[in-house]
Amino acid sequence: MSFRAGTPAALKWGLAILLLHGLMAVLGPFLAPYAQDQMMAGLPIQGASLGHPFGTDQMGRDIFSRALAGGWIVIGLSVAGTVLGVLLGSAMGLFSGTVGGWPDEVLMRLTEAFLAIPFLIFALLIVSLAGPGLQGSPWLLIGVVAAVYLPRVARMSRAAALDVVARDYVLAARLRGEGAWTISRREVLPNAMGVLLVEFAVRAGYAPILVGTLGFLGFGLKPPTPEWGLMMAEYRNLLTTQPMAVFGPGLMLATLVVGLNLFTEGLSAMASRGSAGRTP
């Protein structure tokens, strides 16, 4: 059976990258050469140089310092929002798929009603509804990320649950008299874990982009918050003259995403390996 031979390596690499990001997020603000909001740390809109690896922005702030200062915001928002959304969503979806019947129908109708609204529009609506007091607040954004992901994760996990539920060993379990909750936990969850972890990986990887896109459209975090996605949006006008202004934070974002992906991939492979030797 063709099996990913390097799985533990993926997990190790992923973990390594995430730890590095974690360190950067915690120590960054202290190790940065300049204060993140320090104007005229260098001449305005200069390209990358030894003193300013990512260049300077319109106010002369050192972009590298800003990026270092913003790590914890990105990681915090993305992880918190995704974890919340995935936890709630998968619980709902797995349960719904296993139980079936009326509860499933009702939950799915509600989920579909929210899913039917395009997610970005949904996010914009929530932000608009939150009112001026909350807008720009990180808590709102965690909520928005979770709200956007919840129905999607619910749907995917329900589909995974349905797929598993249709298999013979579940039927056998039911015949044995096991209840819906036990089946969810013992049969469905382990088998659906692979899909769920991919879901988490993809969603967690997208969360900072979602927050940055909301910033791009003017509905998300506001300047001068040094959030990477927002910085990329702020500096996109400088793309042709100072590409590092955009690619600097971009690389940091990308490596974070890669780290998350590798980590969860490794985890998912281990989880399904653990249940591969089951008997039908």
Place this chain on the structure above:
Amino acid sequence: MSFVRLIIARLVASVLTLLLVSVVVFTGVQGLPGDATARILGREAPQEARDRLRAELNLDDPLVQRYVRWAGAALKGDFGTSFASRQPVTDYLAPRLVNTLALSGLALLFYIPLSILPAIAQAPRPDRALDRSITVLTVAILSAPEFLSATLMLFAFAVIWPIFPPMVQLTAGMGWPAYLHALTLPALTLGLLLATYGVRLLRESLLEIYRSDFVRMAEFKGLSDRRILWRHVLPNALIPWMNATALNIAFMIGGVVVVEKVFAFPGFGSALVSALQLRDLPVISAGVMIAAAIFILVNLLADIGALIANPRLRSRQ
């Protein structure tokens, strides 16, 4: 339950969902803080002018009355009049919708090969060079925000190698070839962005199935790799992939906003965002409803497809 009854059940469910969405959307939209009249007339408009406009737009009637009026008219295809342009909402949204549907359709055409081909190249031989390099490329695109990828595509294919125009100019009577040419770059961008999800998911799905027992059985039976892939693995993997694709279509209708903004594309997404900023309530309500209706329809079709493909699902309960 018989197949036909399942389908009817799905249909009824869809209609109910649509109704639910209409209530949610309408109440949500009416609850938006901020004054439409101030945005439409500008900050220097005197209070009298604003009050006059308010009365014209019936903004002070009770909520339920406005909902009933709105829903009743919507069923007949009348989504009311835009606050800002004083034109029927359909006159403004319909061509925008056509444009975005055309864009999405073209994007879908790019998306299908762009997501399936790499995945089936990767899955049979995971962790080899091809798999890894495709993964790196996919992850690179995935980890960049859409506005960045779209901007890069814009510069690459409209400025550095000017094959396509940098902004979408749609004029009456431009003819199908010119129309498609104008749409190609944004559609390619959109298709590429969506494909990155599709590839990852399909690959995961394929690998999952490769691990399953019946594939082991097929290998024991001595079937060729190719046959296993195309006849046993792929069809089963396509189901979650199709589900994901259906969800991605919702992305295309709303999330295409970013691509629309970068390419100055007169589409549905940007109409909705500017309506949100203007608090043009009829346009917002109509727009979100239409997007939802399309999504529900696509989902219904996807569900039916799943039922056809996986007979086991039909025998639930």
Place this chain on the structure above:
Amino acid sequence: MKKHLHYSALLAGISLSTILALPAAAACLKVIGTEGGGTSLTMDPAFNNLNDDSYQQNLVFNKLVNLDANFQPVPELAKSWSASEDGKTWTFVLEEGVTFHDGKPLTAADVVYTFKRLIDPATGSPGTPLLSFLDPAGIVAVDDHTVTMTTKDVVAELPLLIANKYTMIVQDGATSETLKAKGVGTGPFVQDVYDLAQDTRIFRKNPTYWRAGLPVAECIDLKVITEEVSRVAAIQSGSADLILSAGPAALTTLKDDPTAQPVPAAGAGGYMTLSMQTDAPPFDDLRVRQAMKLVVDRQLVVDTVLLGNGIAGNDNPIAPNNPLAYRSDTLPRDVERAKALLAEAGYPDGITVDLNTADAGPGYVMLAQVYQQMAAPAGITVNVVNNPADSYWDLIWMKSPFFSSSWNGRSVPEALAYTFISSAEYNEGRWSNAEYDALVTAMRIETDTEKRVEMVKRAQQILSEEGGIIIPVFFVDTAVLRTGCSGYVPHPSAAIYNFETLTCTQ
């Protein structure tokens, strides 16, 4: 009447007609605007709101009197004017041989109708308060080519004050309903294709334009692109001929690009403000206000927020390079004095203030951040509150003690009055200074130029020294022409655009 067609038929019809039907448009000059109006776009001058409205209305209409780059009146549809002995009656003589786009000749009746419509509260125009000095009964068509305007009190610079963005001349009898989507004016271009759904607006040369030999261009294709990057790409790839206003970052990108030529406006235009409400602590204390102003390094603001494309301001709406400015040098920064003033006012350890801003105008957020940095050394701790843009004008502007704003360029008397006299509707500083009010009232009726200039300068000085508004910079609008195009200079006012001489040699 069957208003509500079956939905699918409507869709099909629209898609077919927009895509297949007529022959394509000729190669028009592509003009790119920066701020779009979307569905609120209007061709009705009485409801001119956003820049996008101005872009299109300036193509199609003329005013009676227009403004040059120094905000002085120049003749347009009125070829000359004069005031009566007592200064209360102005007579405007109209150009002859002017016709509207539908062939109807321009007469005094059209002018009278335009102004009466604007003054009438039933129209609901935002421009009504600006013409409050006019008495509708005093606007009379003496004959086909002469209009008189009689006012209750002397208005020394009436021709200036009737040249605002709302006063473009429309036909006698044109209604709000018709004008919203179709503007029939006397201007250099005729409205041709106006499809807001497809975002296509095309204007064709007016063959019977009253200025002989103009316009030069055959047709203009107007489009708004909100993304700066996309605008730059459009110029660089040759898809656009003119960008009406380029931001500092775009100008930096295009600086050494041979495909583009930047064209700055002839003078300073609008300005940015940080407005303090002076009717409550801490800003009710003059010393605090002065301290807040003293920390500003005005040239630094120009260099950072506008990347050099601007002029330093002296806390009043007249730019220092204007001959009527009360001083032509820049007010210096003085942190020590600011600290001393704060101590005098009872804040020896400094103060903390909230500065409310939003991305509701160009450079607002950046200015707020820059101000925060500049104020810190004096012990002024500024807390920048970045509010959501779309509700900013409803909820924050004019309603919080310290906030960001900006204003378009205007003629001098208008500028001094519009937002600074105590009875001004947009008195952002809630400021009330009797001497200032008296000066502004007096300058409006003072017919002796020298005396008037004295008043103008004195008013500026009071405003700068005692007012509640910090005005650190003026915008100098810069347009970008594709190499090969010429004949366009941006006007300092964001509401005035002149496309008559724009031309491109491919």
